[in-house]
Amino acid sequence: MPHSDAAEAAAAATAAEISTLAGEHGFTVAVAESLTGGKIASQLSAAPDSSEWFAGGVVSYETRIKYEVLGVPEGQPVITESAVKAMAEGVAELMTADAVIAASGCGGPGEQEGNPPGTTWLAVLVRGEMRTQLHHFPGDPPEILAQTEDRALALLHTGMQATADPSTGG
Numbered sequence: 001m002p003h004s005d006a007a008e009a010a011a012a013a014t015a016a017e018i019s020t021l022a023g024e025h026g027f028t029v030a031v032a033e034s035l036t037g038g039k040i041a042s043q044l045s046a047a048p049d050s051s052e053w054f055a056g057g058v059v060s061y062e063t064r065i066k067y068e069v070l071g072v073p074e075g076q077p078v079i080t081e082s083a084v085k086a087m088a089e090g091v092a093e094l095m096t097a098d099a100v101i102a103a104s105g106c107g108g109p110g111e112q113e114g115n116p117p118g119t120t121w122l123a124v125l126v127r128g129e130m131r132t133q134l135h136h137f138p139g140d141p142p143e144i145l146a147q148t149e150d151r152a153l154a155l156l157h158t159g160m161q162a163t164a165d166p167s168t169g170g
Contacts, residue, residue, distance in 0.1 A: 007146055014153040015047035018160060022053035022099070025164040027126075029156070030097035031057035032070055032087040034078065034104040035120065039149045055095035060087065066104070069094070077113045078104050081132050084123035092125055099163075100125045101156040103148055108141045117141070120148050124159040131159055 022029055031041045041057040044050060058069055066072040070090030072083045087102035101124050108117025118137040123130060133155060137147040 004146075007150060011043050011150055011153055012046065014150070014157055015043040018044065018153065018157050019047040019049055019053065021157070021160045021164055023049060025160070027053060027099040027160055027164075028055050028095070028097045029053055029099045030055045030091050030095035031100065032084075032091035032102040033057060033059050034061060034066070034087075035107040036103050036145055036148050036152070037061060039145060040101060040103065040152050043149065043153060055097045058091050058094065079106055079113050079115050079119060079121060080104075081121055081123070081134070084121040084132060085125075085130060088123040088125040088130065098127050099156065099160050101152050103152050105135075105144075105148060107144045107148075118144050120144070120151075122148075122152050122155050124155045126156075126159040126163040129159065129163055131155065 033040055038059045044054050060066045060070055063078055066078050067074045070087045072078060072086040076083060084102045084104050088100045092100045103122050105120030106112040106115045106117050120135045120137055123132045137144045
């Protein structure tokens with residue numbers, strides 16, 4: 001099932017909140033995407049004033065791009081916490097960005113690297129603070145991708161908000 005209108009509106013609203021934070025606190029934002037294939041970057045680039053804060057991203061759908069461009073160690077499985085951390089660090093350096101989200105996982109329908117469909121790792125790196133999350137999203141491939149996109153945007157927003165306002169205990 002494609003991204004519902006309500007989910008699309010929610011993702012756009014989160015991207016707009018990211019835009020506000022970026023503008024108010026001088027963030028430069030970038031993404032490193034795998035299974036989402038550019039969906040996160042698409043939401044961010046459509047947000048208000050995105051040309052002022054969104055540097056861009058790398059869609060590293062092919063594993064070798066994770067190794068050659070984003071700095072994931074050659075031969076390492078890419079659906080792991082260490083891989084998304086390397087992807088976040090790699091795209092932050094490549095794009096000179098201080099607020100980054102990275103996503104890698106298995107969208108299905110079959111397993112990848114022994115992981116069942118829905119296994120998704122996210123990493124957010126905001127001004128030197130790294131956070132990661134592992135998710136096991138239910139559903140078919142389009143549903144998994146939509147959930148990954150929504151959760152990635154929310155995680156990026158939370159990381160930016162916590163770094164912009166350290167009193168939140170982020």
